[in-house]
Amino acid sequence: MPIEDLARSDVVTADRDTSVAALATAMRDEEVGSIVITDGETPVGIVTDRDLAVRVLGAGADPETQTAADVMSGDLCLVDRDAGFYEAAELMSEHGVRRLPVRDGDSLVGIITADDLTELLADEEQKLAEIIRAQRPAY
Secondary structure (H helix, E strand, O other): OEHHHHOEOOOOEEOOOOEHHHHHHHHHHHOOOEEEEEEOOEEEEEEEHHHHHHHHHOOOOOOOOOEHHHHOEOOOOOEEOOOEHHHHHHHHHHHOOOEEEEEEOOEEEEEEEHHHHHHHHHHHHHHHHHHHHHHOOOO
């Protein structure tokens, strides 16, 4: 199954000059832990709630004057929309990230998180457990 079928298509985005205060407000309002920073339709970075805590609050920076460009992780790890579940999990593991923006060429089309993958695995394990329960002898 392509990762595009598993990913969320409603990605919260902002541009590089968005203030850190506005990013934090958007994270709160949208109930997300990250915002993908874009240049048009092209993803160029990501800001996570941890980035805000460490790079802004921890550094004593002013959230009104700091921008997404100041705090974003610019070495963005992306996954192609037609990649599979295991490829996405492998990319997360190799790069030490919990969120993968999904792309189609240069355009952002979704995002998949470690939580999404974990939930999918848990659902599959539950289905397998139901099969096992149905086929085992009564005790």
